Amino acid sequence: MISERMKDLVAGSSAIRAMFEEGKRLSAIYGEENVFDFSLGNPNVEPPKRVKESIIEILSEESPNLIHGYMNNSGYDDVRETIAEFNSKKYNVQLSEKNIVMTCGAAGGLNIIFKSLMNVGDEVLVFAPFFGEYRAYTNNYDGVLKVVAPNKETFEPDLKEFEEKITAKTKIVIINSPNNPTGVVYSSETLTKIAEILNRKSVEFNTSIYLISDEPYREIAYDGIEIPYxxxxxxxxxxxxxxxxxxxxxxxxxxxxxxxSEMDDFDTIMKALNVANRVLGFVNAPSLFQRVVARNLDSEVDVEVYKKNRDVLYNHLVSLGFSCVKPQGAFYLFPKSLIEDDKAFCDAAKEFNLLLVPGSAFGCPGYFRIAYCVSFEKIEKSLEAFTKLADKFKK
Amino acid sequence: MISERMKDLVAGSSAIRAMFEEGKRLSAIYGEENVFDFSLGNPNVEPPKRVKESIIEILSEESPNLIHGYMNNSGYDDVRETIAEFNSKKYNVQLSEKNIVMTCGAAGGLNIIFKSLMNVGDEVLVFAPFFGEYRAYTNNYDGVLKVVAPNKETFEPDLKEFEEKITAKTKIVIINSPNNPTGVVYSSETLTKIAEILNRKSVEFNTSIYLISDEPYREIAYDGIEIPYxxxxxxxxxxxxxxxxxxxxxxxxxxxxxxxSEMDDFDTIMKALNVANRVLGFVNAPSLFQRVVARNLDSEVDVEVYKKNRDVLYNHLVSLGFSCVKPQGAFYLFPKSLIEDDKAFCDAAKEFNLLLVPGSAFGCPGYFRIAYCVSFEKIEKSLEAFTKLADKFKK
Structure with a gap:
């Protein structure tokens, strides 16, 4: 009885569910501490202490109907103004509350942009490997997802292919840097080239092509690398x-x-985002946490914890002969599978209690993703399992 | 540049925005205390004290990564089990966590049901007057909204018209009781008849027709009235x-x-709701508040505050000659406009600093909505304005 559009999604989701169930099954047999579940991007590092403090402050300082009530569908004006000022200073840009819409995470944000901009058949361009949900979001609005293959040496986008794939129907391009699943950060040079191509193609087709930078991992960056705005x-x-x-x-x-502010049709688009937040059923971003984040603009999680995981795991994998770009951000590694069939490889890894995600899920078969947002103890214990996995496929 | 589908929505939303701006303009001239904004359903009664207490308890008792982390897209298992048990006892039904999906409010809930069930062209039946967002939600999934006219004496549904309007394409029927905007509660007899009609029509067309009871106002009910489950x-x-x-x-x-649990295709539908929560970008209902509501199942806001507003305002309006069903729940009155054109009537009301919403917004022209979730002081001060409004149209 479910809708035609949901049938494939439900079938696909069973694979994720199966992974989760496999983790539970293995944990029951071997003990949770001996199962290496690297399948989920759920942060293991605790929120900054300031988060808890600020929740308690807000509850004692502000009126309950303000904290928990409805506000403008785009979010509290004062929260948006605070975020605008913070970003204006940090990135040396000119923003006001007019530029900001508070959203239910980045997933909510992408959906309201898509809803606001996309007509049936409009094309969304993504760079492989990419976060698989982009496909579902595109389908939500009857769009067509087009995938640009990566340069597999660097996992930077192949800009020649990018330019070739832009058509008169291209409405949205998404970049994700630091990247899930590769951890690659796009350089200023890459962004400059992407912008040049988009400007050229917009003129050629007389269209507006909107570029979304999906940035949940902006603050998870290593070795002092700068992430261009x-x-x-x-x-x-x-x-x-x-x-x-x-x-x-x-x-x-x-x-x-x-x-x-400089975008084509800025005022109408901001109105549309506001309305899309409402009609898609988000209504508004959760109210207490709007006020919490406004008091935590300077707060940071301890990125060194992730960095230590990255370094130990990356060095070990390289020593085992895995080919892998060293991540500059996020908390994922994306090594090359030791056999062509990445799904078979991830299946084989379960023998060593390793739960990994095939690159196919990110539009990039032949690779696999390790989410290293787990305890350092788990990382250390897993090294032997990776060694055994490598041994199994040694020629 | 915005999508075709958004253009009407943005235009329509400008009317609401205009009302809001009008409120600000009038407040600037006459003072906020002399402007009677009855346009919004934003509760003025404070949350129960237990809500704040339980937030602080949770923050001190549970681990931050549990409180703020990802969980199953359907929500925390323990929260869902607690809610299932509570409802099983309260309504004498058999529920487990398998029957529950935590959602981003009722708006999120309706959207994930629609996404899960609706194919292009499927029909959604609603009873006028109805919450205008149902139309937007239906359009989100390329459905067709069909409206059943009310019996205007009682604002109970016209069941004859209801039966006539069901077709082989009818996928979803929505009831909303206590009703926004009338405050009417559907009786057990009405629900029995609705069920009979749906059963009969399902057999006739060999279809499954799903009935959603949209119940944000269940606990806002007066005079001991029982709301059937x-x-x-x-x-x-x-x-x-x-x-x-x-x-x-x-x-x-x-x-x-x-x-x-008895619904056709229950297992697949529950999977689809889980996936829909994810792909629509909700991902999950806000995590801290899942845990908060689980500790507040017995908590109640002070409904007497709303009841006092209802009684004073209802009695005054009736004394002025307004025709109006006495609300049994929710916090709205839906009187008949004194002239046929409800929009003109609401425009005229602004002269007396009264902000009212035309019945047309609820698919029921000729009426208007008063949201009486405002301070009692405001209600009392507004009485004279309503008197002047009635005088203006006295024949």
Whole structure:
């Protein structure tokens, strides 16, 4: 009885569910501490202490009907103004509350942008490997997802293929940097080139092509690398931000969109985002956590914990002969599978209690993803399992 | 540049926005205390004290990564089990966590049901007057909204017209009791008849027709009236529940769906709801507030505050000659406009600083809605304005 459009999604979701069940099954046999579940991007690092403090402050300082009540569908004006000021200073841009819509995480943000912009058949361009949900979001609005293959040496986008795949129907391009699943950060040079291509193609087709930078991992970056701010590169740009990883609050569904004031049709688009938040049923981003994040703009999770995991696991995998780009951000590794069939490889890994996600799930077969947002103890214990896995496929 | 589908929605939303701006304009001239904004269903009664206490308890008792982390897209198992047990006892039904999906308010709940069930062109039947968002939700999934006219003496549904309007394409029927905007509660007799009609038509067309009872106002009921529980009347039934009004937490976006175990295709539908929560971008209901509501199942806002408002305002309006059904629940009055054109009537009301919503917004022209979830002081001060409004149209 479920809708035709849901049938494939439900079937696909059974695979994730099966992984989860497999984890539970293995834990029951071997003990939870001996099962290495690297399948989920659920942060293990605690939220900053300031988060809890600020919740308690808000509850004692502000009136309950303000804290928990309805507000403008785009979010509290004062919260949006605070975030705008913070970002204006941090990135040297000019933002006000007019540029900001508070959203139910980055997922909510992407959906309201898609709802606002997309007509049936419009194309969304993504760079492989990409977060699989982009496909579902595109389908929600009857769009067509087109995938640009990566340069597999660097996992930077193949800009030649990118330019070739842009058509008169291209409405949205998504970049995700630091990237899930590769951990790659796009350089200023790459963003400049992407902007040049989009400007050229917009003129050629006489269209507006909107670029969304999906940035849940912006604050999870290593070795002092700088992550360029898309608004400085391209006028038709949005940032989709989330506090899921930066404050370890993924369950709270809190984030925001920044829209570039220079974009085509800015005023109408901001109205549309406001309405889309309402009609899609989000109504508004959760109210208490809007006020919480406004008091935590300077708070940070301890990124060193992730970095230590990255370093130990990356070095071990390389020593085993795995080919892998060293991540500059996020909390994922994306090594090459030791056999062509990444699904068979991940199946084989279960023998060693390793739960890994095939690259196919990210539009990039032949690779696999390790989510290393787990305890360091777990990382250390898993090393032997990876060794055994490598041995199994040694020629 | 916005999508075709959004253009009407943005235009329509400008009317609401205009009302809001009018309120601000009048407040600036006459003072906020002299402007009677009855346009919004934003509860003025404070959340129960237990809500704040339980937030602080949770923060001190549970681990931050549990409180704020990802969980099953359907919600925490323990929270769902607690809600299932509570409802099983309260309504004498058999529920477990398998029947429950935690949602971002009732709006999120309705959207994930629609996404799960609706194919292009499927029909959604609603009873006028109805919450205008049902139309937007139906359009989100390319459905067709069909409206059943009310009996205007009682604002109970016209069941003859209801039966006539059911076709082989009817997938979903929505009831909303206590009703926004009339405050009417559907009787056990009415639900029995609705179920009979749906059973008869399902057999006739060999279809499954799903009935959703949208119940954000269940706990806002007066004079000891009992609100029947839909699961006891019809097998293909859902309850869409929200804590927005029952705990005065509308900004927190927290509610749940209950699905009847007896419904056609129950297992697949529950999987689909889980997936729909994810792919629509909700991902999950806000995590802290899932845990908060589980500790507040017995908590109640002070309904007497609303009742006092209802009684004073209802009696005054009736004394002025307005025709109006006495609300048994919710916090709205829906009187007959003194002239046929309800929009013109609401425009005229602004002269007396009264902000009212035309019945047309609820599919029922010739009437208007008063949201009396405002301070009692405001109600008292508004009486004279209503008197002047009635005088203006006295023949």
């Amino acid at each position: 898309i608004l400085k590169y391209y006028k038709n740009s949005f940032v989709g931000y989330s506090y899921s990883k930066s404050l370890s609050l993924p369950g709270e569904r809190i984030g925001y969109i920044v829209a570039n | 839909i699961l006891k009347y019809y097998k293909n039934s859902f309850v869409g529940y929200s804590y927005s009004k029952s705990l005065s937490l509308p900004g927190e976006r927290i509610g749940y769906i209950v699905a009847n």
